Amino acid sequence: MRQPMxxxxxxxxxxxxxxxxxxxFSAATFVVPIVMMLARSVQDPELSRAFPQTAAAxxxxxxxxxxxxxxxxTFIAELRDARGTEGLSFAANRxxxxxxxxxxxxxxxxxxxxxxxxxxxxxxxxxxDARWGERSTWAxxxxxxxxxxxxxxxxxxxxxxxxxxAVVRVAEERAVFVTVLLRTLWISTLVTxxxxxxxxxxxxxxxxxxGRIANPLLVLxxxxxxxxxxxxxxxxxVLLQRDGMVNGLLQRLGLIEQPLTLxxxxxxxxxxxxxxxxxxxxxxxxSVMKGIGRAPMLAAMSLGARPFEAFLRVYLPQSVAGIGxxxxxxxxxxxxxxxxxxxxxxxxxxxxSYFIAFYTNRTTNWGLAGALSLILLxxxxxxxxxxxxxxxxxxxxx
Amino acid sequence: xxxxxxxxxxxxRWALVGLCVLVFIFLLVPVLAVIPLSFNAGSFxxxxxxxxxxxxYTDFFTSPRWLPSLWNSLFIxxxxxxxxxxxxxxxxxxxxxxxxxxxxxxxxxFLMPVVVPVVVIGSSLxxxxxxxxxxxxxxxxxxxxALLGAPFVVIxxxxxxxxxDRRLLSAAMSLGATPWQAFxxxxxxxxxxxVVSGGVFAFATSFDEIVVTLFLAGPQQRTLPLxxxxxxxxxxxxxxxxxxxxxxxxSLLLVAVIEWLRRRGERLQASAxxx
Numbered sequence: 094m095r096q097p098m099x100x101x102x103x104x105x106x107x108x109x110x111x112x113x114x115x116x117x118f119s120a121a122t123f124v125v126p127i128v129m130m131l132a133r134s135v136q137d138p139e140l141s142r143a144f145p146q147t148a149a150a151x152x153x154x155x156x157x158x159x160x161x162x163x164x165x166x167t168f169i170a171e172l173r174d175a176r177g178t179e180g181l182s183f184a185a186n187r188x189x190x191x192x193x194x195x196x197x198x199x200x201x202x203x204x205x206x207x208x209x210x211x212x213x214x215x216x217x218x219x220x221x222d223a224r225w226g227e228r229s230t231w232a233x234x235x236x237x238x239x240x241x242x243x244x245x246x247x248x249x250x251x252x253x254x255x256x257x258x259a260v261v262r263v264a265e266e267r268a269v270f271v272t273v274l275l276r277t278l279w280i281s282t283l284v285t286x287x288x289x290x291x292x293x294x295x296x297x298x299x300x301x302x303x304g305r306i307a308n309p310l311l312v313l314x315x316x317x318x319x320x321x322x323x324x325x326x327x328x329x330x331v332l333l334q335r336d337g338m339v340n341g342l343l344q345r346l347g348l349i350e351q352p353l354t355l356x357x358x359x360x361x362x363x364x365x366x367x368x369x370x371x372x373x374x375x376x377x378x379x380s381v382m383k384g385i386g387r388a389p390m391l392a393a394m395s396l397g398a399r400p401f402e403a404f405l406r407v408y409l410p411q412s413v414a415g416i417g418x419x420x421x422x423x424x425x426x427x428x429x430x431x432x433x434x435x436x437x438x439x440x441x442x443x444x445x446s447y448f449i450a451f452y453t454n455r456t457t458n459w460g461l462a463g464a465l466s467l468i469l470l471x472x473x474x475x476x477x478x479x480x481x482x483x484x485x486x487x488x489x490x491x
Numbered sequence: 492x493x494x495x496x497x498x499x500x501x502x503x504r505w506a507l508v509g510l511c512v513l514v515f516i517f518l519l520v521p522v523l524a525v526i527p528l529s530f531n532a533g534s535f536x537x538x539x540x541x542x543x544x545x546x547x548y549t550d551f552f553t554s555p556r557w558l559p560s561l562w563n564s565l566f567i568x569x570x571x572x573x574x575x576x577x578x579x580x581x582x583x584x585x586x587x588x589x590x591x592x593x594x595x596x597x598x599x600x601f602l603m604p605v606v607v608p609v610v611v612i613g614s615s616l617x618x619x620x621x622x623x624x625x626x627x628x629x630x631x632x633x634x635x636x637a638l639l640g641a642p643f644v645v646i647x648x649x650x651x652x653x654x655x656d657r658r659l660l661s662a663a664m665s666l667g668a669t670p671w672q673a674f675x676x677x678x679x680x681x682x683x684x685x686v687v688s689g690g691v692f693a694f695a696t697s698f699d700e701i702v703v704t705l706f707l708a709g710p711q712q713r714t715l716p717l718x719x720x721x722x723x724x725x726x727x728x729x730x731x732x733x734x735x736x737x738x739x740x741x742s743l744l745l746v747a748v749i750e751w752l753r754r755r756g757e758r759l760q761a762s763a764x765x766x
Contacts, residue, residue: 105588107588107670108584108585108586108588108589109589111581111582111584112581112582112585112586112589112597113585114578114581115578115579115581115582115641116597118574118637119601119603119604119641122616122634122635122638123603123604123638124600125619126612126615126619127607129615129618130611130615130618130619291510291514292514294510295511295514313515313519315746316518316519316522317522319695319742319745319746320522320739321739321742323699323701323716323719323720324735324739325521325522327727327731327732327735328735329521330723330727331525331528332521332524336535336537337536337537338537341537341538368517368518368521371514399497400500429608429609429611431610432701432702436720436724449610449611450614453617453618454617466610466611470607470608473607473608
């Protein structure tokens with residue numbers, strides 16, 4: 094048995110060896126970074142790193158009145174030791190995101206701590222800043238004491254925990270993310286609908302034509318598909334400007350008096366995104382329609398159906414798989430769009446990707462960036478599973 | 492279709508054709524309208540053109556901002572393509588010999604960078620690379636572009652391997668070839684079109700990439716798309732239309748290469764002796 098066994102093993106072993114480099118590469122540059130980013134959405138390490146014993150003591154506090162004097166003593170001792178360290182600065186930033194102004198209060202307190210042990214530690218702190226005598230200050234510290242938190246995920250849904258630990262809506266002027274999520278879904282829906290309305294007739298016409306006419310026309314669909322998103326978005330920004338070509342043409346035709354605002358607003362985003370994603374709709378529709386062929390329509394018409402009726406009752410139902418695949422593909426791609434809204438839209442047209450980039454790059458709040466990434470990934474993933482089911486599922490019998 | 496159409500149906504048919512013509516105009520006009528503008532003598536981005544000139548191309552090729560960005564794109568793209576092609580080809584060869592759950596899981600993993608929103612990849616890489624000192628560096632950008640290109644190599648090589656007759660390898664081995672010789676002389680020539688078109692895909696991906704680049708590039712690593720992105724955001728100059736035209740021509744060229752390879756592959760398979 095030894096001979097066939099080794100023969101069986103050897104190719105398997107070499108196969109694993111061939112797969113290994115890309116596996117390790119993907120793990121290092123893809124899986125680990127993304128998992129770490131998503132993990133950041135539930136991690137809250139700053140306070141438990143700077144004041145480990147205080148964090149442990151606050152976790153035991155029942156949240157009523159003020160923490161026991163022993164916990165506050167611990168805090169004073171740890172704050173004294175943390176003076177001038179990087180950890181204190183990180184913790185101060187973290188607390189500032191709970192209550193604005195906390196950063197300067199903490200740093201000032203650290204500088205002016207009393208030299209020796211106090212009988213009444215709360216009063217000693219309150220002499221430096223009255224806010225140390227307030228329950229909400231300590232509640233904020235308890236919320237931030239980590240090492241894990243649901244704060245970022247709640248924040249990504251415009252929710253937060255109040256001093257009693259209950260989940261509440263954030264103040265109206267800070268509530269942005271639900272709006273952004275709904276806007277992302279709405280823009281993606283509109284883009285999908287427009288792509289379907291424009292793409293279906295084209296795919297239908299192409300599928301009903303003989304190959305020698307359809308193939309060159311298909312190339313006309315593929316050329317934009319292959320042209321970089323950036324080039325196409327740039328082209329639209331040039332065309333749709335105030336004194337751009339489209340406004341010029343409309344004015345010369347006498348259709349409008351004043352130039353329209355077509356770019357740096359929702360109109361510009363929709364035009365550019367529909368243009369960029371339209372081929373993704375046409376291609377799956379075309380391949381499904383090629384499979385349907387002309388026969389069902391002709392059969393229905395020979396039985397007396399009018400062409401439009403035959404289309405509605407016979408052809409359209411058979412092309413549903415293509416409609417589903419095309420719509421999901423366009424919708425999934427649209428959800429993650431970043432460059433086109435950024436270049437062709439205004440402040441009110443930015444989608445979730447913009448905010449992921451914003452919290453990664455400009456204000457470093459990786460917890461929030463991770464939470465928003467998690468939301469985008471979950472939605473994309475669920476829709477992709479639906480897409481994979483649909484495109485792999487049983488086709489209409491030939 | 493010999494039946495005479497009722498007038499209503501004829502109107503519908505012409506409406507369909509008319510709508511499709513409009514959609515084709517919509518698809519093609521942006522690019523086709525911008526290309527002539529890049530040859531405009533005047534500096535306004537609108538018609539009528541004031542004369543023919545190549546001044547914006549001169550500007551592009553002499554500018555201290557645009558030309559280095561082209562070199563950066565070519566440099567980063569070439570090395571990322573080399574990495575993606577080697578890793579992707581090896582992985583496709585390995586996957587071909589694996590089966591079952593392992594094959595499916597690995598295949599899904601390798602293709603995932605295409606499905607996951609790029610902004611999530613960019614943001615995650617930025618956070619991870621920051622800790623390693625790889626942000627604003629060539630190695631960081633090259634690794635990221637290789638990651639985005641590798642799935643295309645896996646797909647194209649796997650596609651050529653699916654039409655590969657495994658008996659050819661047994662034949663070579665039975666004639667005394669070592670596994671390496673068999674690979675070098677039999678497998679590689681047969682899968683080469685797949686490898687090359689995968690590489691072209693990977694290069695095209697890198698050459699167009701903007702989102703991950705926005706996160707990872709420093710002032711030294713400005714690529715052509717990044718330069719265009721900033722140009723569009725700040726102030727649109729006619730040089731941007733020249734850059735867009737050049738990018739467009741490069742992607743056309745790359746598509747032509749891929750299409751040529753595909754046709755060649757089909758011809759070779761068609762002319763192969765029947766089983």
